[in-house]
Amino acid sequence: MTRTHRWAATAFTCLALTGIAAGPALAAAPADGATSGHPTDAGFLRASHQGNLTEIAAGKDAQKNATTDCVKKVGKVLVRDHTKLDADTRALADKLGVDLPVAPSKEQQDTLAAVMAKAGTKAYDKAWLDAQAAAHEKTLARIDNQIANGHNAQVTAAAKAARPVVAMHLDMVRGGECHAASAPHAIHAGNGGQAATNLAADVPVVLAVPALAVGGVLVAGGAFWAASRIRRNDNR
DSSP states (O other): OOHHHHHHHHHHHHHHHTTOOSSOSSOOOOOTTTSOOSHHHHHHHHHHHHHHHHHHHHHHHHHHHOSSHHHHHHHHHHHHHHHHHHHHHHHHHHHHTOOOOSSOOHHHHHHHHHHHTTTTSTHHHHHHHHHHHHHHHHHHHHHHHHHHHOOOHHHHHHHHHHHHHHHHHHHHHGGGOOOGGGOOSOOOSOSTTHHHHHHHHHSOHHHHTTOGGGOHHHHHHHHHHHHHHHHHHHHO
């Protein structure tokens, strides 16, 4: 196994071992009519959660390894906004009885690993921006599909609330170029994630892994931080 894949695997092993299932494995059976009951709706929640985990990890890594202030600022915005969006996603999935994955998809993991492997080089910022542009384009397409084809009104409402936030993120990285000035000071995509957002801002990443009580997304960021340290040690 290559060094890059070894430390990436370590990161996601950390996620699994710390038990950060971002929602219940399967919530208790909801009242009649409460569950999403349709693969489009459940699939949207699961994909949204994986996307949020990916963006939080990528944003934390950019704050440490980007070579420009612009990319670092965008990374901070991604952590802030996707922490809030993910708290709202997890709350809705819990309410509807939708089980959520505990880590990003393999494709997302591989993309993260490829970008993070460039830390300390001039290529990092461009690779990070390109990856974020592609990811947010896919997210917008997924949101628009949910809005057009979703069956559950609550899930579709969540998609509509998330759309302007994701569109703003895309404007910040469109074409693989950094436009941090596009970031507002706050987002208004629901209320469920406010406490998680405050915690994400106040708790250092180095403390996030042990602090399981503050929520899965912070642990995810800590796991990627630990993996990046492993990678750096391997490169010495």
